Amino acid sequence: MEGDAELQDLYREVLLDYFRSTSRKGKLDPADVRAHGINPVCGDELEITARREGGKIAALRYAGHGCVISQASAAMMGEALEGKTEAKARELVKAFKKMMLENAPVASLPEELEPLSSLEGVRKFPLRVKCATLAWNTIAQGLDAAPAAKEA
């Protein structure tokens, strides 16, 4: 079907795989970082929990109901941020948002965010950009609200 090309461009196979993956779904308890995000357009809620270890984000989980784009974005984010220092994590959040919100070329994404290039097609749907950035705004809030103790 010819019309499906548009659907395939938006919902790329990688995206659907991450959407279906359950490896980072759920909540960490206890958690060092806990943040709650709401997409006002649809009312979807996302809870992100993370644990710190040795100055790094050791584990990250996301919970809540959401569309393919927001859930896949959260799953890819979890994969990208685990094992990173907070400074690095903030840098990646910034780079991802630059791609989504300022149309920065996909090629400029840091290597760690490579799978996120699959969200490229979402930029043609301005209302859906908020779905893609929900997890990223939420973790940024969480990191700000619970700054790491100055150790490393």
Add this chain to the structure above:
Amino acid sequence: MSRLNVAKIREDFPILRRRVRGKPLVYLDNAATSQKPRQVIQALVDYYENRNANVHRGVHSLSEEATNMVEAVRAKTAKFIGAADPRTVIFTRNATESINLVAHGWGRKYLKAGDEVVLTEMEHHSNLVPWQLLAKERGLVLKYVPVELDGTLSLDKVRATVTAKTKLFGFVALSNALGTVNPVAEMIKIGKSVGAVVLVDACQWAPHRKMDVQAWGADFVAFSAHKMLGPTGIGVLWGREDLLESMDPFLGGGDMISRVTLEGATWNELPYKFEAGTPNIADAIAFGPALDYLSALGLDAVAEHEERLAAMAVKLLEAEPSVTVLGPKDPAKRSGVVSFNIAGLHPHDVGTSFDLEGVAVRVGHHCCQPLMHKLQCGGTARASFYLYNDESDVEALGRALNRTLDFFKIRPKAGVL
């Protein structure tokens, strides 16, 4: 067969000729806002090109003309809704402002700590938040008539919730999220029998069904022009004359006063007491041809037409095992709104996928988060029909559905089983 000549009607709506993402537009988001016929668009242009002047001020001819045109539409609106006196028709920005006007002008004057306000779980945010704000300010008790899982209201539960302590009973006549047609007359009667003031949110009712506010016996009725072929930015509050007379103004300023001194002011007569500042003259005037259009077709024929299309859509959707249609099963209790969900797929993905087929449906919580919570879904996809939709729009809905189910592998492709 429909009593409407849809092919001819469609010629009056220029926007229906445009394409969306390369496909002809199939507009099924009428519960959010309707499209506008050229008669309405031309009235806007005519006002600005030939008659633009402020109202109720100048003694010059242009001002007089503009004033007369606005007042003629007020009279037309009164007739359309069965109000005997045009002075009881207040022009606002939209139904939300109409409800806020009641909360401020009537609620703040007459409600005190401990008084009960009864609403339903089916309400649009516009009939929840103004009362929640007032309840917080005044210490009111808010109570809700629970909604049944099939999206209807039980009159027994209305009777159990609306009691002698109820000072205001506010409810939606026709649910924007589910299409439920509520038993308005009976609900008003229950409210009046305990002496409550009754407010009806008729946003979804006014575009589709005849209404006679005086036969209903309600105290306040709110609706918006933009959902009934009219322009955005103009809403209506109809109120019982003695209540409107006794209320305090909502907004203060020009036009709503009778006399102003440095010490204070006295209020203008109805309806101007509630219309502070330069009103939305152009949109009020252009609401006139919208009412004429609906009157010429007849609301009975309009409702019959769109309910037939909705029934076709329900049938088509329910034929898919993965699709759940929300709201009442009984067609007599459902209007031209069809809310549905596809198992395993978020409404937003449904909406985007449908959009790629040129089909505009609304997705999300429809400004009814408490209702969605009750029905245990974050949101739905909603197709809502109006007088210019036809069978081909239902077919397009079916095509979009098939394509979505195939693409997201919600069902095995035909022959691949």
